[in-house]
Amino acid sequence: MLEVTRKLVDLLDLAPIGDDHFQGDSEDLGFPHVFGGQVLGQALMAASRTVEDRLCHSLHAYFLRPGNHSMPIDYEVQRVRDGGTFSVRRVIARQDGKEILTGSMSFQAEEQGFEHQLDMPAAPNPDTLKSEQELGELLSDQAPEQMRDMLTRDRPIEIRPVNPGNPFKPEKEPPHRQNWFRAQGPLPDDPVLHRCLLTYASDFTFLGTSLAPHGRSFLSRNMQVASLDHAIWFHRDFRMDDWLLYDKDSPSASGGRGFNRGNFFTRDGQLVASTTQEALIRERRR
Template sequence: MLDVTKKLVELLDLSPIGDDHFQGDSEDLGFPHVFGGQVLGQALMAASRTVDDRLCHSLHAYFLRPGNHSMPIDYEVQRVRDGGSFTVRRVIARQDGKEILTGSMSFQAAEDGLSHQFEMPDAPAPETLRSEQDWGKMIADKVPEKLRDVLTRDRPIEIRPVNPGDPFNPKKRPPYRQNWLRSAGILPDDPVLHRCLLTYASDFSFLGTSLDPHGRTFMSSDMQVASLDHSIWFHRDFRMDEWLLYDKDSPSSSGGRGFNRGNFYTRDGVLVASTTQEALIRERQG
């Protein structure tokens, strides 16, 4: 396992600090606040630690406050229900005594049933694309020095965008995005870890889908942007150390909010997970 991948796996490996209470470290990715995907992934790990022999099939969370990446995060798990087929947990994430995220996760015992799915959309093979790290190296000399390391450093999740935009001169584009992603190293055979890692990765470049029709990016100085909520449904088993296509769209934006949807497909076209997110995309006045 590569060092960067091992570091991310360790980030998700929470420490127990009491009955159904856990603590996780924070990671500085160069953003002003804690990356939302980190809090989501750790929250799912905390809930999973209180459930035996069942995997998460859905997660719904609200971001309440921005997180501070210089502080650890405490996770409280509440046991809502333990049924014959489904188990429900509520998770509250806190820093400095204040809630930064609240979410509910549902777990299901394995069973067979009716099955159908959308067909996988067309996309170029990941081998034909540059990674975000490669793109970062190409533009590193055009950004402030403090951002160069953020753009060029090794990443635990390798992301290869299908049609990346120009961050220095964004154009109005249809609200559709695609990228391939996978972990940068081989992972253990732990389905809980793979779900937590997908949860972590699902927040990358998701919000920006609703900005594309307006020719803006999260770096635009006249925009205030933040994730408001995030939901995931896990449909089928998968591995995060194998390529997954993340196909995203934004059906609507209004009232200072942008709505985003996504589907994860394996290389052979199996739909393994779906996501939704609403984000604050507010134009700054003055």
Template sequence: MQQITRELVELLDLSPLGDDHFQGDSEDLGFPHVFGGQVLGQALMAASRTVENRLCHSLHAYFLRPGNHSMPIDYEVQRVRDGGTFSVRRVIARQEGKEILTGSMSFQVAEQGFEHQLDMPETTPPEELKSEQEWGRLLSEQAPRQLREMMTRERPIEIRPVNLVNPFKPEKHPPHHQNWFRAQGPLPDDPVLHRCLLTYASDFTFLGTSLAPHGRSFLSPGMQVASLDHAIWFHDDFRMDEWLLYDKDSPSAGGGRGFNRGNFFTRDGRLVASTTQEALIRERQR
């Protein structure tokens, strides 16, 4: 495992505070606030710590306030129900006593049942693509000085865009994006960790899908963008240290909000997770 990946795994390894309370550190990725995927991944880890022999199959969360990346985050887990097959947990994330995220997670005992899935869409294999970090080096001269480090820094999750969008010169195109995702270096054989890492990564490059047909990016002047909510359904086991295709589309936008959907596929075409997110995509009036 590379050092930068180990640091991310440690970021998700929360400290117990007793009575189903946990605390996690925050990381500064160069964004104004805490990266939403970090809070989601830590919230899932907190809930998972209170469940035995059951894996998360669905997660639904709302972002309530922007988080401060210079402060730790406290997580309170509420044990809603433990049934014969399913367990439900409610998680509240707080900083300075104020809620920044609330969510519910459902866990299930492994069982067999009917199976079907959508076919994996056609795409370019990751070996033929540049990483976001490589593209960042090529585009860094167009970026303000304070953004150059963010664009070129080492990342624990390698992202390779299939259809690159220049955030400084966005053009209108259909609301459909694809990226390949993979953690840098091998990971432990812990399905909970892999689910938390996918949850963390699923917030990258998601919001921008609904901006694509409008010729805007999160760096466009006058744009106010933020994740409002986030949901994930886990369909099958997977490994985050192997390539996963994140196929995303945005069927609708209106009222200052953009709706996004995504599917994660393995290299051999298995659909292992699905996501949805509504985002604030407001253009400030001049």
């Protein structure tokens, strides 16, 4: 496992601080606040620590306040129900005594049943694409000095965009995005860890899908952007150290909010997870 990936795995490895209470560190990715995917991934890890022999099949969370990446985050897990097949947990994330995220996760014992799925959309082979880090190095001379480290930093999750745009000079495009994702280096055979890592990664590049038709990016002047909520459904087992295609679209934007949907596919076409998110995409008027 590469060092940068090990740091992310350690970030998700929460410390117990009491009955069903856990604490996680925060990381600074160069954003003004804690990356939402980090809080989601840690919240899922906290809930998973209170469930035995069942894996998460769905997660629904609301971002309540921006997090401070210079402070740890406390996670309180509430055991809502343990049934014969399903277990439900509620998680509250806090910093400085204030809630920054609340969410519910459902876990299911392994079960066989009907099978069907959407076909995987067409996408170029990831080996033919440049990574976000490589693209960031090409764009770094256009970025303010304080942003260059963010564009060129080593990443535990390698992202290879299909048809990448220039975030400093965005153009109007259809509300559809594709990216290939994988963790850098081999990972342990722990399905909980792989789910938490996908949860972490699923927040990257998501809300930008609803900005595409408007010729805006998260770097555009006078734009206030933030994730409002996030949901994930896990359909099948997968590995985050192998390529996954993240296919996203945005059916609607209105009222200063953009709605986004996504599907994760393995290279051989299996649909392993689906996501939705509503985001604040507010253009401030002068």
